[in-house]
Amino acid sequence: MLLHKEKKFEEVFRAHFRELHNYAYRFFEDTNIAEEVVQQVFLKFWERDWEKVIHTSAKAYLYRSVYNESLNLLKRNSLKKQYETYQSQHASIETYNDDSDSELRKQLQVALSHLPEKCRTVFEMSRFQELKNQEIASELNLSLKTVEGHMTKALRHLRIYLFDYLTGLVLTLMYGL
Template sequence: MSLQTEKKFEEIFRMHFRELHGYAYRFLEDTDVAEEVVQQVFLKLWERDWEKLIHTSVRAYLYRAVYNESLNLLKRNRLKKQYETYQSQHVAAEGYNDGSDTELKKQLHAALSHLPEKCRTVFEMSRFQELKNQEIANELNLSLKTVEGHMTKALRHLRIYLVDYLTVLVLTLMFGL
């Protein structure tokens, strides 16, 4: 990235960060989380060829990105809470875990075993060791784009491989079947 592009990016960051933080805060009602969301949007923008990526105004693009990132975070948190509530109620009612966690782990392990070794390693480092893509790239001596490609491939594979199991699990969580 050229020095001119870096300066332009920094200028955009400084110009829009505060207003985007306020916008994210309206959805998230947590100043730290709102800051993380805005930083994540700028990080994703930095990692891509952002000058070619944006076809509208920069401001409009950033607002839409913060909106989407905020809603995605809220959705993930809501699903996580629903699952935790279900788990706590189910374990309390049954007095034990019925093995759905164990079964999910078995299904996940089976799905991961069908992935190529590098792809599986990248996924496990990302999801189980909670490393960022850049950290994985550095540790495995891969490019960031290669790591992103492996993650995309792994997630697509898991989505396809686990669709039946996850559908049953979600229905069970939602309707207590």
Template sequence: MAKSETVVYPGPDTAFEEAFKHHFKALHAYAYTVLRDELMAEEIVQTVFLKLWENRERMAIHTSLRAYLYKSVYHESLNYLKHKKVQRKYMAEAMAEQQQRQADEVVADSELRRHLHAALLRLPEKCRTVFQLSRFEELRYHEIAERLGISVKTVEAHMGKALKLLRLRLADFLPLLIILLPNL
């Protein structure tokens, strides 16, 4: 009578570990040829093995494990490349929008400066002088009064008149002026 042998197969943990050790380097090299990125190739292979482990109980591989792993690495690599392409496209669009906004701001700023200059020239001379000393040289009312030899009340009156006239003449630009020249 022939003696029967009992064959003990390694458990799923051991089989998985051996598959990982056996295929990792070759799969990494394959992923690198697709991605041209050492770290990402490693990440892709690890992701494939992680998915294999997570789905081990409900997965049925109908080809060889080797073929399955190579196909999985290939598809993960392509998905990564597609994702990077979408990211690059989004970044290009975002940069184009930012450049357009900056160009629009330059145009608006230039137009605002032109209108502000024209509005300032239309102010009475004393009002214009007081306004420029206050807003552009950042002098306080009492400093302006001393420099021009007038009272602080007169400075206040000129500023009030200048602000009122500028608000009327620059109504279309008020939102920008509020940012550039507070207290207008």
């Protein structure tokens, strides 16, 4: 079964890689970046149960995935450039002081307190104790997938919970609002 899946995946890869690379190249005009985008799409494609997930054609799915991945990368690069420009213009930001740092820590603790205990423990072990997912799984006697699920849930929760606070902080730092 796995051999059949691998062979079919390889066929799809060989059939579409070059045209997807050309498509991604139009976004970046850089062959290396285009290759990375297409490889990332195929990696995600492989990680999913792609034969069951695709409701259209594989080609349509892959083109849409390359399009989305390209737009996401362009957006990340744009934000990164904006940040770098800001940093170069304001080499020393003195408005970000201990008060902001302690307030962020307090907001993080409040956000973490809203998580289920196991989820919070996994997050803290990963981010504060800097343990790898496999180490966390072994220590808590959980499967690796369960640890990954807890991390996904925790990060999603923190992203939602801290969004307003972090947006306000960034605007304050950038524009002195």
